[in-house]
Amino acid sequence: MSTMSSAVGSTTMIARLSTLDASFDDRLDTLLDWEGVSDAAVKARVDEILADVKKRGDAAVIEATNRFDRLSVERMDELRLKPEQLKHAFENLPAAQRDALASAAERIRLYHERQKPTSWQYEEADGTVLGQQVTALDRAGIYVPGGKAAYPSSVLMNAIPAHVAGVREIVMVVPTPDGVVNELVLAAAHLAGVDDVFTIGGAQAIAAMAYGTDTVPRVDKIVGPGNIYVATAKRAVFGQVGIDMIAGPSEILVVSDGQTDPDWLAMDLFSQAEHDEDAQAILVSWDREHLDAVSASIERLLPTLDRESIVRESLSRRGALVLCQGKTEAVDIINRIAPEHLELSVDAPDTWLADVRHAGAIFMGRYTAEALGDYCAGPNHVLPTSGTARFSSPLGVYDFQKRSSIIHCSREGASALGEIASVLARGESLTAHARSAEYRIKP
Amino acid sequence: MSTMSSAVGSTTMIARLSTLDASFDDRLDTLLDWEGVSDAAVKARVDEILADVKKRGDAAVIEATNRFDRLSVERMDELRLKPEQLKHAFENLPAAQRDALASAAERIRLYHERQKPTSWQYEEADGTVLGQQVTALDRAGIYVPGGKAAYPSSVLMNAIPAHVAGVREIVMVVPTPDGVVNELVLAAAHLAGVDDVFTIGGAQAIAAMAYGTDTVPRVDKIVGPGNIYVATAKRAVFGQVGIDMIAGPSEILVVSDGQTDPDWLAMDLFSQAEHDEDAQAILVSWDREHLDAVSASIERLLPTLDRESIVRESLSRRGALVLCQGKTEAVDIINRIAPEHLELSVDAPDTWLADVRHAGAIFMGRYTAEALGDYCAGPNHVLPTSGTARFSSPLGVYDFQKRSSIIHCSREGASALGEIASVLARGESLTAHARSAEYRIKP
Numbered sequence: 001m002s003t004m005s006s007a008v009g010s011t012t013m014i015a016r017l018s019t020l021d022a023s024f025d026d027r028l029d030t031l032l033d034w035e036g037v038s039d040a041a042v043k044a045r046v047d048e049i050l051a052d053v054k055k056r057g058d059a060a061v062i063e064a065t066n067r068f069d070r071l072s073v074e075r076m077d078e079l080r081l082k083p084e085q086l087k088h089a090f091e092n093l094p095a096a097q098r099d100a101l102a103s104a105a106e107r108i109r110l111y112h113e114r115q116k117p118t119s120w121q122y123e124e125a126d127g128t129v130l131g132q133q134v135t136a137l138d139r140a141g142i143y144v145p146g147g148k149a150a151y152p153s154s155v156l157m158n159a160i161p162a163h164v165a166g167v168r169e170i171v172m173v174v175p176t177p178d179g180v181v182n183e184l185v186l187a188a189a190h191l192a193g194v195d196d197v198f199t200i201g202g203a204q205a206i207a208a209m210a211y212g213t214d215t216v217p218r219v220d221k222i223v224g225p226g227n228i229y230v231a232t233a234k235r236a237v238f239g240q241v242g243i244d245m246i247a248g249p250s251e252i253l254v255v256s257d258g259q260t261d262p263d264w265l266a267m268d269l270f271s272q273a274e275h276d277e278d279a280q281a282i283l284v285s286w287d288r289e290h291l292d293a294v295s296a297s298i299e300r301l302l303p304t305l306d307r308e309s310i311v312r313e314s315l316s317r318r319g320a321l322v323l324c325q326g327k328t329e330a331v332d333i334i335n336r337i338a339p340e341h342l343e344l345s346v347d348a349p350d351t352w353l354a355d356v357r358h359a360g361a362i363f364m365g366r367y368t369a370e371a372l373g374d375y376c377a378g379p380n381h382v383l384p385t386s387g388t389a390r391f392s393s394p395l396g397v398y399d400f401q402k403r404s405s406i407i408h409c410s411r412e413g414a415s416a417l418g419e420i421a422s423v424l425a426r427g428e429s430l431t432a433h434a435r436s437a438e439y440r441i442k443p
Numbered sequence: 444m445s446t447m448s449s450a451v452g453s454t455t456m457i458a459r460l461s462t463l464d465a466s467f468d469d470r471l472d473t474l475l476d477w478e479g480v481s482d483a484a485v486k487a488r489v490d491e492i493l494a495d496v497k498k499r500g501d502a503a504v505i506e507a508t509n510r511f512d513r514l515s516v517e518r519m520d521e522l523r524l525k526p527e528q529l530k531h532a533f534e535n536l537p538a539a540q541r542d543a544l545a546s547a548a549e550r551i552r553l554y555h556e557r558q559k560p561t562s563w564q565y566e567e568a569d570g571t572v573l574g575q576q577v578t579a580l581d582r583a584g585i586y587v588p589g590g591k592a593a594y595p596s597s598v599l600m601n602a603i604p605a606h607v608a609g610v611r612e613i614v615m616v617v618p619t620p621d622g623v624v625n626e627l628v629l630a631a632a633h634l635a636g637v638d639d640v641f642t643i644g645g646a647q648a649i650a651a652m653a654y655g656t657d658t659v660p661r662v663d664k665i666v667g668p669g670n671i672y673v674a675t676a677k678r679a680v681f682g683q684v685g686i687d688m689i690a691g692p693s694e695i696l697v698v699s700d701g702q703t704d705p706d707w708l709a710m711d712l713f714s715q716a717e718h719d720e721d722a723q724a725i726l727v728s729w730d731r732e733h734l735d736a737v738s739a740s741i742e743r744l745l746p747t748l749d750r751e752s753i754v755r756e757s758l759s760r761r762g763a764l765v766l767c768q769g770k771t772e773a774v775d776i777i778n779r780i781a782p783e784h785l786e787l788s789v790d791a792p793d794t795w796l797a798d799v800r801h802a803g804a805i806f807m808g809r810y811t812a813e814a815l816g817d818y819c820a821g822p823n824h825v826l827p828t829s830g831t832a833r834f835s836s837p838l839g840v841y842d843f844q845k846r847s848s849i850i851h852c853s854r855e856g857a858s859a860l861g862e863i864a865s866v867l868a869r870g871e872s873l874t875a876h877a878r879s880a881e882y883r884i885k886p
Contacts, residue, residue: 100866111573114563122557129807130554130821135800137834151871184870220834239689242834246682264882270875306874349851357578361848364572367857367883368850371876375864378573379848391580391663391685393846403836405804405822407811408792414810421818423543427627428594431749432713433814439707440810 013316014298016291018323019333031320032337034248034278034386046203046232053207058214064204069146069177076215081186081197089186097184104376105156105191111378112164115397121406128413131406136166140400141209141219141241142194143226143234144185146175146201152188153374157381157395158224159192165400170194171209171219175201201226206233210241223382223395244395248386249278249318252370253339253359255330256294257346258287260366266297268343271371273314274307280318282337284330291321331355338389341370358389414440456759457741459734461766462776474763475780477691477721477829489646489675496650501657507647512589512620519658524629524640532629540627547819548599548634554821555607558840564849571856574849579609583843584652584662584684585637586669586677587628589618589644595631596817600824600838601667602635608843613637614652614662618644644669649676653684666825666838687838691829692721692761695813696782696802698773699737700789701730703809709740711786714814716757717750723761725780727773734764774798781832784813801832857883 017027052060058076065079066072073079090098121131140162144155155172162170172189174182176199189197198216200208206226212218221242222234234243252272256265269281285291298315305311324330331352334342338358346352349364356362360383363370374381382395409417418441425434460470495503501519508522509515516522533541564574583605587598598615605613615632617625619642632640641659643651649669655661664685665677677686695715699708712724728734741758748754767773774795777785781801789795792807799805803826806813817824825838852860861884868876 096866097870100863100870103863104867114565115575117560120557128820132558132822132837133796133799133805138800153867153871239831242831261882264879267875267879267882271873271879274873274875306872311875353576353849356576356847357581358845359847361850362576364849364851367854368852369857369861369864369879369883371864371868371880372852372857372860372883373848373850374876375867375880376860377571377850377852379575379850383848384845388682388685389845389847391845394575394848396846398841402801402827402832402834403839404799404802404832405816405826405837406796406807407804407816407820407822408807409811409815409820411810414812414815417815417819418812420543420546421812421814423539424547424596424818425814427540427543428596429749430714430717432710432717432754433817436707436710436714436812437814437818439704439710440812440815 015320017320019325019329042228042232046229049203050207050236053204054211061200061204061208061213065200068202069175071179079199086186086190089183090190093187101188101191107376107378108156108160112161112397126412127410129408133404133406134401137220137400139169139217139219140167141222142172143224143230144172144174145226147177150182150185152184155185155188156192159194161395161397162400163193165397167400171196171217173198173200173205203229203233206230206237210237244399245384245392250275251280251339252341253337254283254343254345256285258285258290260345262293262297265294266301268369270305270311273311277310277313279314282320284322284324284333286324286326288323291323295321338387340383340385343370360384360389360394415442458763460763462768462772474761485671485675489672492646493650493679496647497654504643504647504651504656508643511645512618514622522642529629529633532626533633536630544631544634550819550821551599551603555604555840569855570853572851576847576849577844580663580843582612582660582662583610584665585615586667586673587615587617588669590620593625593628595627598628598631599635602637604838604840605843606636608840610843614639614660616641616643616648646672646676649673649680653680688827688835693718694723694782695784696780697726697786697788699728701728701733703788705736705740708737709744711812713748713754716754720753720756722757725763727765727767727776729767729769731766734766738764781830783826783828786813803827803832803837858885
């Protein structure tokens with residue numbers, strides 16, 4: 001048994017692992033290890049901004065925005081975009097972009113419509129009715145990063161589920177450092193049914209939405225990605241408002257049976273790695289020659305990439321080509337990693353589904369590149385990262401709704417339940433509970 | 444307009460508010476204000492315990508348990524209960540308790556069975572399949588407080604939804620300070636299908652379940668109530684594992700149309716207030732004389748309560764009888780408070796449902812005392828507190844499952860989607876995404 005497989009058959013900078021290596025478990029653990037810790041300095045600065053916005057409202061938001069985004073506004077209405085501006089941005093897009101954005105929005109809407117749960121009730125023999133009522137949030141807040149990481153697709157993926165859920169008011173914040181506005185982002189906001197847009201960002205935007213100011217309405221839940229300040233602020237206001245997951249770096253696990261074009265797989269790995277240096281792209285196969293071929297494709301195609309240096313850094317730090325002994329081991333690796341994105345580049349991927357216990361999104365077959373799902377297949381691209389697919393789910397309509405339990409006891413039902421509740425309440429020494437139940441027992 | 448209504452018509456220590464008071468909004472805000480802040484000292488001690496358990500595992504758990512629960516165990520198997528012990532506890536209960544517990548468990552199971560979502564897929568015209576696959580958590584951890592706040596009903600309410608969801612392994616922790624074991628809690632664990640019980644608690648139990656030790660398996664999600672150390676530890680490990688909500692004090696909002704027996708309503712308020720001094724019980728009615736009558740019932744019944752001093756403290760600090768001007772104002776107050784428990788003690792409560800936007804559980808009609816829902820009606824008694832019903836839901840089967848998106852593009856579908864994705868990816872300057880999509884476009 002050799003621990004030298006990383007040097008076998010390739011000069012690529014991407015790690016080569018084999019499940020036969022004695023060190024495989026440790027090496028995989030090391031590769032997967034990622035902890036997004038806010039240091040104490042970041043935490044302190046964020047706490048200060050949160051407290052300031054809570055206390056001084058709009059004035060604090062304006063000051064922080066001028067400072068961090070290098071602006072010189074005096075009033076909040078300078079940090080607000082009107083619906084007409086969003087509409088104008090959409091109408092002025094080049095036709096190809098406008099059509100692509102509209103097609104994507106429509107497909108995302110159709111998929112999320114299928115998620116809408118319905119309220120239900122059922123009646124028991126004695127007339128007691130039980131059920132649950134589903135309602136939408138009153139107000140959702142969507143954080144959209146500014147500058148180079150401003151993604152119109154993320155606007156669609158966050159706002160459309162909220163809209164489909166029936167949220168009454170969708171507020172969006174997007175910083176505009178140096179006053180630079182991303183027209184594609186505004187166009188997406190128009191398409192997705194966003195009601196209000198404020199050009200603010202950072203912890204000050206999170207605080208404004210969590211606490212409310214004279215101008216920015218308090219929201220019930222904040223979703224959307226952001227930098228470390230935004231993530232730290234979201235964690236701090238959790239409880240005051242709802243939040244979605246705190247996202248880690250994006251990752252993909254591709255399983256190939258050896259029959260997919262190596263160039264396609266190399267590009268699929270690149271498409272993940274190009275996000276940033278912390279992104280993770282892993283390929284698993286039981287075909288060693290195929291892994292060699294993909295490795296060669298990586299070497300050949302890397303220099304042709306616009307983001308070559310980011311991809312190279314990401315692949316060398318966190319990427320891997322893993323040789324396993326067959327389908328069973330591949331499935332074990334899938335469930336151990338619980339990947340954000342899983343590409344099953346195999347024949348008959350349907351036969352794998354029942355064994356995949358943990359994955360954010362599953363891209364099935366050789367034609368289903370992750371990039372198709374990132375933009376326009378329909379399902380959400382906001383997915384659980386860093387193994388959190390073990391216990392959490394893609395963003396969806398569910399995240400913008402909540403349930404209320406319904407209990408309506410008939411006189412007979414209350415009497416029968418009162419007998420049971422009385423015994424259990426007295427067992428817990430909660431005698432006011434018991435007496436409240438006993439009042440409902442028929443004499 | 445008077446701000447003196449608190450002195451009108453009653454000598455009770457419970458606050459009297461009227462929506463006509465100029466200060467009503469402020470007074471209600473003050474009453475509702477609650478922030479469960481862990482101070483820095485608690486946070487530091489918890490962080491220390493978490494780090495110690497992460498590093499030293501079982502040894503750290505044993506040390507902390509001996510120290511905090513005043514035990515002197517040497518090995519982890521002394522802190523572990525076998526399935527036979529749980530079964531034995533159940534079989535040795537007095538018949539009335541055993542039957543009541545079994546009836547409650549069965550009703551809770553039946554209700555939660557209705558929550559089970561199903562996986563779904565649909566096929567588009569070009570053969571592309573989209574869907575979502577629902578899977579259960581591998582392992583859930585349930586925290587059960589020890590000592591005086593050990594509630595067997597909470598074991599049922601936390602473990603049964605996990606069991607119904609299909610969780611493979613349910614781990615329970617319950618501290619046994621001074622070695623005192625609560626037989627009702629063990630019996631409930633048996634009924635609810637708990638697999639493993641460890642008699643540990645506090646931050647050390649949360650750490651053991653979040654990180655795993657040689658003896659305590661790492662879980663995917665931790666649910667259940669606990670003291671400030673437990674809550675602080677749960678917040679700290681959030682992300683590493685899933686957690687349910689961090690619960691605040693329990694609360695009830697009762698709306699009465701004046702036709703319910705004032706003694707019943709007084710006892711319903713008491714049943715909430717007896718939990719602890721921070722619990723909140725508020726009654727709203729548009730019938731001033733009815734409020735006077737409930738106030739008189741409170742005065743008369745208070746001295747008959749086992750937990751009189753807790754109830755008195757809770758009602759005087761956080762309780763209120765609120766006079767409003769009719770149903771519309773009552774509904775406004777409901778949605779503003781977003782109560783954990785809402786009792787609609789009115790005629791035709793069905794006609795109120797559509798207007799109730801935010802509430803954890805809705806108890807409808809004069810017979811449906813909250814206590815019936817606390818123990819045995821069927822719906823969960825773990826509910827969003829402190830206004831978080833604005834954005835969160837009762838504990839349910841959903842909390843023990845997650846979804847994976849499914850995307851399976853046909854060759855034609857991938858080609859059409861590839862065209863759209865290519866345009867959008869290039870708009871975001873993610874050209875490896877674009878090229879990955881473009882490989883799938885038919886020549």
